[in-house]
Amino acid sequence: MSGTQEDLDAFAGGLGDALRRTGEGFAVEGRPLVDGGVTLGRRRQRRRRVSAVTGSVAALALVGFGASYATGALGGGPGYGVASGPRSQETVPAAMSSPGKGPQLSEQQVIATLEGLLPKGKVSERAGSGTADRGGPGARLVLDDGGGAAAIAVSVGTVDPGGMEAEQRLACPDKVYTPYDSCRTETLADGSRLTVLRGYEYPDKRVDTKWWSAYLVTSDGYAVDAGEWNAPAEKGAATTRPEPPLTGSQLKALVTSDAWRPVMSALGRATPEPPRQPPAPGQDGRAILKKLKALLPASAKVTAERGDDGFAYVVVNDGKGASMVQINAQSGMSDVEGELFGAGAEVLPDGTKVVTRQGPGEKGGEGVVMWTADTIRPNGLRVVVSAFNSGSQRTKATRETPALTLRQLKEIAASGEWAAAK
Structure with missing residues (x-):
């Protein structure tokens, strides 16, 4: 990675915060997120956590959601929780069904790809990871286009385009659990699917930081996830502008750009997800x-x-x-x-x-x-x-x-x- 060790530590910490933020901000098809036991293969985790259960409905075990939004505790495949940048080195990419056919790209090349797709402005605090890194490729930087410094991040990964992970990430969240200003999902001419959401760093809006994101799933099994804020950091930094710098159209252009194709080619393909098991009797x-x-x-x-x-x-x-x-x-x-x-x-x-x-x-x-x-x-x-x-x-x-x-x-x-x- 590039940048000082302090920068990289902050980068990894910011990702963890983003995973937790994403977990707080979304619900599984309307469900509250897991705070207590998790079943169907996660019984031991439930036992470890059950002592902290206070009786909340959210503490009852709920499965699904690709194990991604659940406060970042259950992992997730490439492209997950990456609205604040590439995944942490503790996150293991999804199993690949085939190796990548393209050459590997360094962290500097991934960062340069992101920077080349942004409007003109002063760029600082660059950080990222390459296609061969265990956490997967991604980049984060701070852009000041004259309207105020703003954090922008992108991650690229693999995903089963017909699997639960993709479906749940593409679905707009339930406003009962996650207030946001707008959310739109569309299918593009090439079969890719895209969701652009304009929301907030904290769903309860306790600070003025806005978080806008775009999530793309291609028909051939890749995911590009971008996020931006109206502050130089997703957490702990004062806002510098009323809104993030990129419009919804610009976010769409960012994640759909062919510039990410070399990154995708270096990753191979994700193994298709197993079919989703039907709910237990009486739990529909x-x-x-x-x-x-x-x-x-x-x-x-x-x-x-x-x-x-x-x-x-x-x-x-x-x-x-x-x-x-x-x-x-x-x-x-x-x-x-x-x-x-x-x-x-x-x-x-x-x-x-x-x-x-x-x-x-x-x-x-x-x-x-x-x-x-x-x-x-x-x-x-x-x-x-x-x-x-x-x-x-x-x-x-x-x-x-x-x-x-x-x-x-x-x-x-x-x-x-x-x-x-x-």
Whole structure:
């Protein structure tokens, strides 16, 4: 890599921050991100993390999302989490089905490719990695086009164009979990697919830093991921301009440029992803959403909804303000029952254990509180229901308390309607 060791350390640290930021900012097809146990091959990780579980719906294990946005903890293939620059050296590229046919490019060449595609201006703080580097190729720099210094970064990698990883990265996030200004996905004439998003470094907008990104998946299995900020660093730097320097059209031109083809040629191809396994019986998101809506009190009028494997949410309004209610259902949780449901848990006649919790929200929304009913059945099925006094954890409270009481949440979580999810 080029630059001083201090620059490179900052570069790697910035990538880690970006992975975590991306994890905070997105949801898996509407799902909250994993803070607790992860199943289906990740049971040991769940055991390590379960001791920190506080009963949040987000703490219930949720799988999918290509393991990329989940706070950066689950890894991901090339092209992932790279909105702030190339992946860290701890991230292992996806397995290649064939070696690259083109010559390898140095970090200086990758940086020069990025710089050559940008508007004229003063460039500084260059850093990057080459095609032979374990972390994969990418570049980051600071551009001042006369309107203020701004960080810009690009990474190139491989991806199965028909796989879950590509689908989930290309999908615009759910605004209930991730506020943003605009997001557009399109299919280009050559079959490539592109998503351009204009959002924020922090979804709760606690600082003025904006993050705009473009993610391209080519039909032959490559990904180009670019990000830019209206500050010289993605975190910890004051904004220097109202918006990042490149427009949406310029971001599109950046990631679709043929200048990245030599980088792609040096990488080979990604191994196709295995087919996605269907959800376990009773854990289909549409079924969970339907049951949740049927169990809501009549006063809770649904204004927004979404369901995915093992998870669903609704935003309701009883005339006193928006309130989000979310639910997770997951089988096979008996091995952590003792850690999550201690001696203080209530035991119902059918053997279901119940704990309830009240506390602040988890995503920084001003004044947001979170009420939770957490249950586990003798067959290991865990159902967790949480309600908030806002339509989103990211936005400030819209009411004093959630629209559902703890008793109502408990009745929903302990309902016999979930018995089919075995």
